[in-house]
Amino acid sequence: MMKIGILGNGQLGQMLADSIADHADIEVSLYDLRAHTDAALQSFLDTVDRVSYETENISADIVAQLEPHADKLYPGIEALKTFQNRLTEKRALRAAGIATAEFWAVNSLDDVHTAIEQLGLPLVLKTTTEGYDGKGQFVIKQAEQAEQAWQTIGHRELIAEAFVTFERETSVIASRDQDGNVVVWPMTENVHHEGILRYSLYPAPALTEAKQAQAEQYIRQLADSLNYVGTITLELFDTERGLIANEVAPRVHNSGHWSIEGARSSQFRNHMLAISGQPLGSTAPLFASVAMLNVIGTEEPAKAAQQQPEAHLHSYGKEARPGRKLGHITVTATSNSQRDACIEQLIDVLPEHIWPPR
Structure with missing residues (x-):
């Protein structure tokens, strides 16, 4: 019997478990990330043969706790860390030969102004972590919006992306x-x-x-x-x-x-x-x-x-x-x-x- 643990018990975790229910040789357990404690996670990791996750938005302390179990984490630690952050994600895409929008790292209001100079307008300012379903984003259409954008989603690491005209x-x-x-x-x-x-x-x-x-x-x-x-x-x-x-x-x-x-x-x-x-x-x-x-x-x-x-x-x-x-x-x-x-x-x-x- 192979025991697979999924970090997250939302709809994606449940659908993952349901998809393999006909396999009698696989047992699936879901871990509630909202009720996380270090002890609970350690116990969970010790009882499964493979670990996966329904979301990449996992806190840094949990990722650190996963490191000693990297040999049974799929997708692996490198993929998880890469795609938790939009900057490392963009760099990984470029390294793999995949076209992306031009982008700029932003850590201050001055960086927002520099991004506008380098990328032009409009541009999309995004938090590098945790944003989803449109959250953590600000479209800058005029240079005068730079301070508003920084005050709204800034004071943390951001990425500025050139606006892509798409069909x-x-x-x-x-x-x-x-x-x-x-x-x-x-x-x-x-x-x-x-x-x-x-x-x-x-x-x-x-x-x-x-x-x-x-x-x-x-x-x-x-x-x-x-x-x-x-x-x-x-x-x-x-x-x-x-x-x-x-x-x-x-x-x-x-x-x-x-x-x-x-x-x-x-x-x-x-x-x-x-x-x-x-x-x-x-x-x-x-x-x-x-x-x-x-x-x-x-x-x-x-x-x-x-x-x-x-x-x-x-x-x-x-x-x-x-x-x-x-x-x-x-x-x-x-x-x-x-x-x-x-x-x-x-x-x-x-x-x-x-x-x-x-």
Whole structure:
């Protein structure tokens, strides 16, 4: 019996555990990071054979406690530390031969002014750690906003990124095993609202074979450069000049939830297979067209999914509050038109004016 421990017991941790429930030789335990104590974590680490995590936003003291157990941590310590920080992330992307926006390290108000001079306007100022779903970001459109930006999210390490003019946002997700084998899911187009992912579409409309190949090459290069084991996500801007990396998630990702019903092996299952040393499953889609819609703030509109045979509702069992991800709906269909007709029946799940995508 192999015992796998997951740091984090939110929806991602639960879906990781569920994905491998049919394997009688694997036992999964979830560790509640919100109730962390050093003693509790040490006891947890001592009782598992492999350790993984549902989020890279793990405090430095926990990372330090993981160091002596690095031989059973997947993805490894190097990947975790690299992608906890947007500066080291950008440098790792560049080192792996992946295009990114121009960027500048910021540690003071003077640095903000220098970044404006070096990168031009507009630019995006971000905290280097802990920001997600649009948090910890400030778009500077005029030089006069420099002090406001520093007062709002500064007084800590930041990164300034040149603004990228893009046609849409996409992501590519892959799993890499301990022998270096890599499988890649088809790309999705991702539509955000107020910094939060609202829905993902497969196939990404009008995606060229060249850009799919470029994304696959990028994510393979990145995973290989870090000897990565597990599922990894690369968010990409689709631009006239090709794909430009935005951010990396060293884990399963919201935009890949469609793979639970929509692919032969989900991003969750392949993550667990990779870290347990088993062969990876096929990432081939099971349907011609799939969508994933996030349920945000309230679950009431999501009840309409129960009347749609193409819709699969996943509730995370969380208390409702504005901006919180409470669940998701996967729509599986034989064509884009069938998928889109189903989404029209679920339209109250989405904010106004973001459907159709373009």
